[in-house]
Amino acid sequence: MTGVAVHLNGLRRTFGTVHALDNLDLSIEPGEFVALLGPSGCGKTTALRVLAGLEDADSGQVLVGGKDVTSQPANRRDMGMVFQAYSLFPHLTAQANVSFGLSLRGRSKSSARAKEMLELVGIAQFADRYPHQLSGGQQQRVALARALAIEPSVLLLDEPLSALDAKVRVQLRDEIRRIQTEVGTTTLFVTHDQEEALAVADRVGVMRSGKLEQLAAPADIYLTPATPFVAEFVGLSNRLPGRVVGQEVEVLGTLLPLLAPASPAAVTALVRPESVQVTPETDGNGRVLTTSFLGPISKVTVTVGDVLVVAQVATDRLGSLTPGTPVRVTLQPVPVALA
Numbered sequence: 045m046t047g048v049a050v051h052l053n054g055l056r057r058t059f060g061t062v063h064a065l066d067n068l069d070l071s072i073e074p075g076e077f078v079a080l081l082g083p084s085g086c087g088k089t090t091a092l093r094v095l096a097g098l099e100d101a102d103s104g105q106v107l108v109g110g111k112d113v114t115s116q117p118a119n120r121r122d123m124g125m126v127f128q129a130y131s132l133f134p135h136l137t138a139q140a141n142v143s144f145g146l147s148l149r150g151r152s153k154s155s156a157r158a159k160e161m162l163e164l165v166g167i168a169q170f171a172d173r174y175p176h177q178l179s180g181g182q183q184q185r186v187a188l189a190r191a192l193a194i195e196p197s198v199l200l201l202d203e204p205l206s207a208l209d210a211k212v213r214v215q216l217r218d219e220i221r222r223i224q225t226e227v228g229t230t231t232l233f234v235t236h237d238q239e240e241a242l243a244v245a246d247r248v249g250v251m252r253s254g255k256l257e258q259l260a261a262p263a264d265i266y267l268t269p270a271t272p273f274v275a276e277f278v279g280l281s282n283r284l285p286g287r288v289v290g291q292e293v294e295v296l297g298t299l300l301p302l303l304a305p306a307s308p309a310a311v312t313a314l315v316r317p318e319s320v321q322v323t324p325e326t327d328g329n330g331r332v333l334t335t336s337f338l339g340p341i342s343k344v345t346v347t348v349g350d351v352l353v354v355a356q357v358a359t360d361r362l363g364s365l366t367p368g369t370p371v372r373v374t375l376q377p378v379p380v381a382l383a
Contacts, residue, residue: 047075047230048109048197050095055104057090057254064090065101066254072232077224078259079233079241082251083277088234089202091251095232096200097121109197124191124229125200128207130183132175132190138162138182139171142190154193161189164223181212188220192227199224201233205240217244238278242266250274268303268379272314275381281314282353283383293380296329296348301379312383319376320355322346324364328372332365348373 050072057065064087072078080088093099095106097118106114113121132141139158146154162168165185167178175183184204191199201220205213221244224231235241241248242262249259250273258270269275286295288306293299295313322330322344330348342359345352353373357365365371 047073047228049074049107050198050230050232051105051107052091052095053105053107055091055094055106056102057087057094057099058102063254065094065104068104068254068256070249070256070259072230075228075230077221077231077233077244077246078249079235079245079247080249080251081235081238081241081278084236086251087254088249088251090254092200092202092232092234095198096123096125122194122197123200124194124196124198125202126184126187126191126204128203130175130180130187132183132186134175137172137174138167138178138186138189141175141186142193145190145194157193158189161193162186164192164226165189166219179212180208181216184208184216185219188223192223192229196229199229199231201231201235203235205235206237213240220244242278250277252277269381272381272383275314276383280317280354282317282320284313284315284351284353286311286313288382293382295380296351296353296373296375298375298377300375300377303379303381306382314381314383315375316378317343317354317356319378319380320353321374321376322355322357322365323372323374324369325372326370328370330371330373332367332369332371334367335362335365337362346371346373 052068052070055065055068068091082088090099094101105112142158142161143154146157162171165188167182167185170178170182205217217240245262247259248262248265250257252273258265258274265278275281284295286293287310288308291302293302293313330346333345333347336343340359341356342362344355344357344365
């Protein structure tokens, strides 16, 4: 299966006074996996629904494989979709659910194709079970197999993992990426989970108020955010007072490079917790306020004067960073954005 290019050109969609899509442009390369990320109401699901044909745009154009499908109904767009709700037929077995779309299309050997897809998603052994006999993760695998069985030109994933528990969610997101890479289907994945988006996508689009703030590789989104909104929305950041000095900003006595030029002034710098170094020191500039155990990496909150600073440290260091411990807080010279 080979992917096709997708282009959303100048899409607008309003609901009353709300601009769900505000002149949205988005291009997805053939076989690419793009994730749309953003807060509730930013327009990411509306964009997916317009691409699927489940929602009409007020204006703009939808191109799939070079063809204008803007006015085509959903059933003629050759797309597979997986929803947050599994949407399986309760009276059909897993295999019959996967075969259903094939049968509607008059495909011969639908049973063999269904078995092949269940094998691909790793639950061939449950082919004869009904939905109520499957776990949530297994049901979502059936839904994914059903979407892929028809060999769609585009795969649409609308928060497919949000109803699953944490461990199953991680396992299934990795499976989705493996399967997408194997079959090569162009994929648009909508999620509010930053970790999911950054972990599986070739590129991540961060949306706000119906517009794309940035579309880039996951590492670029995190390390070189294009706007203050992206810097604050993706990952965690300390908001620390600073002053612009030339092409740098002075924060807690350290000069840090700027991601974008700024005029000399008092500013708020966005500093990642992993860029903060905390070392026990009797005559340090801060004091540990709280610690939070988060597995192999833990969070330490420090007061530096009247400023709160959050740092990430290896958990095996927590013994020397108990609340009340005087510490020296320093910052790594990593480029930062300004709020």
